[in-house]
Amino acid sequence: MFDWIDRRIAALCCLAPGDLSRLGPFFVLYAILFAALTMADGMALTLFLGRVGADRLPLSYGLTAIGSMVAVGAYLRMARHRSAPGVFQSILIGVSGVFLISWAAGLGLLGDAPGRAAPAVFFAAREIALVLVLAHFGTFLQEYFTRVDLNRILPIVYAGGRFGGLAGGAMLEHLGPALGVLQLAPVISTLMLAGAFVVAILAKRLPPAPDDPITPVSDSANASGGLARSPLFRCLVLSSGLFMIVRWFLNYEYNHFFEHHFSSEAELAAFLGWYTQWALLASFVVQLFVVNRLVRSAGLRGAVALTVVLLLIGMGRNLWELTLLAAVWSRLLETELRFGLRNPINQLVTNQFSRPDRLRVRAWTLGALNPVAALIGSIALGTLQLTGLSSWIPPFGFALALLHALASLALIRHLQDPASASPTPHPSRAPRIVSRARFAQSSRIV
Template sequence: MLDWIDRRITALCCLAPGDVSRLVPFFALYAVLFAALTMADGMALALFLGRVGADRLPLCYGLTALGSMAAVGAYMRMARHRPVAGVFRLILAGAAAVFLASWLAGLGFLGDAAGHAAPAVLFAAREVSLVLVLAHFGTFLQEYFTRDDLNRVLPVVYAGGRFGGLLGGATLEHLGPALGVLQLAPVVASLMFAGALAVTTLARRLPTAPDDPTAAARRPAGVPGGLARSPLFRWLVISSGLFMVVRWFLNYEYNHFFERHFASEAELAAFLGRYTQWALLASFVVQLLLVNRLVRFAGLRGAVGLTVVLLLLGMGRNLWELTLLAAVWSRLLESELRFGLRNPINQLVTNQFSRPDRVRVRAWTLGALNPVAALLGSIALGTLQVSGLTSWIAPVGFGLALLHALASFALTRHLQDPASSLPSPLLSRLAPRARFARSSRIV
């Protein structure tokens, strides 16, 4: 029976034999972490909009960016000198400690000033935790899978985040109004501590993967001068940076609508819990069943192009007055589809670098670039807001989305589709024709 289930999952998710048993522990770990991060997202957003207000979001984006820069700087120093699993444990334990401290501050145990700052600290802590988890989970994963393995299993492992998010959304919907939104903070901290324990267990029990034997031959960044002179790396940085700035424009627009639409933080938290479950269910299906197929049939270039089109549609819709449906679509693009569709595709792009370079690429794009983009978004939004030009926020965001589309097109010119590690019946049927074409080519 178990063998039959293994074969069905292998065929359904476009995996190779033996992949399922190897990826299950990492799927479960990512599910636990994203259950915590999903609850933290809804909790922090509801508390901030209810107690501080959406007009202070640009300032909070800037403070979040500064906190992220400090955290990423510390992370990059640790990553050079400590084992991968040890760094991951510190990230998760540190995040849990911040959530617990913010909970105590919100309850008034640390003084009035700390209590007033608690919503902003929770908002920033969730974002910083997300940046560090995203930056380091891929590094942790590559310790146990080769490059070819990762081309197959990455979308499936990352689907664990969507599964965990479903559980986190259900907890947010039911426990948030019942216990009080702030009381979810210790639950989030407990899940983070559980993730740190799981990392310790996996590091002790699982063998590490061998280095990629063909890394030098397949290294797209292997030019004199290293990453800085790689066109793939340059366009990845530019396109990712523009996307991250556009993301904060989306975040500002839908949060402003939510603040006006919902009467209380409990009502907003319940709505976000319900919405998150449906959105993550859709994202889970996309990531588990469609991403590998999309890359296999449309190629990595086609998959990148789809994410660009979706972002342009979302920013284009925001040029008109928002409705609840339009705000939800903006939230879906900024959050769930970013995790379920764009991030796995971006990880496949990152996977085209050699194994040592992948760590640096993730540190740059997710660690260093993310807070810089958040700071730029904060400055741009704050300037438009202070200048009384809030009506220009949507057009400026759409213009940035157009620039992101151009940068993404330049990026696709330097991509190599990872077809060799994604088994495809279509490719198998076309192989004889391809060999015939090569043998009959006129020179």
């Protein structure tokens, strides 16, 4: 009976038989982490808009970017000397400690100045935590899955984040108004410590993955020793950097609307909790059932093109006066669809590099490029504000989205989708045990 259920679910999610039992613990880990990160996002946003104000967002973006650069620099140094599980535990324990200290500051236990700074610290800490978790989780997975495995299981494992986000949204909606938004910080800290405990268990019980059984995508620039010479890498850096700048324009626009639309912290926290649950449910369905099928039917190039079109639609709508529906669509693009659709597709782009280069690509894009893009976005938004050109923010953001579309077209030209592939055998007709190499040959995602 269990084997039949396993085959049915594997067919539904485009997995090989046996994948579910292997990816299950990582799905649970990612769910725990994103339950914490979702609560942190809603809590930080609510406290910042309620106690600081949306007009200070550009400055906060810049400070967050600088903090991210420092954190990523420390992360890269630590990653060279410690194991992937050990680094992950350090990240999660460190984030937990920052949230506890900021909670104490917010309560006024550390003095007036730290108390006033607490909302800004929460805002920056939740973004830095997200950058570090996203940057390292793929590296952590790489320790236990080969390239062939990752191409199949990545969208499903990352769907665990959407599942955990549903729980985090529910806690934000109900616990925030009941306990007070600030009192969510110890809950977030506890979940981060739980994630560190799960990482320790997985590191102790699971064997490392063997070397990749297939040859990496041919790239003469990579082979000659230098990512900077790779056209694929250069296009990825350009398109990803522009996307992250556009992301901060979206963030500013919908947050500015939320600040004036909601009258209290409790009202905003309850709305964000309610919205997050439905948005993450949609994102969960997309990531679990759509991403693999989209890549297999339209190819990786078609999947990347879809994310570009959705971003253009969102930025184009913001050229007119925002409504609640338009602001929600902007947040959906900037947050939930970024996690549920764009990030898994971007991970598949990253998987076209060799295994040693994947760590470097993730470090560049998530660790170095994203903070630089946030700093550029902060300077651009702050300049438009200070010069009295706030009305130019939407058209400027749309122009950046057009540049992102052009960069993405260049990226698409360098992606390699198989010209043809045989269909995946239906699990009901396939033998009970399917070799990884055989499954890899039948999957268009590889």
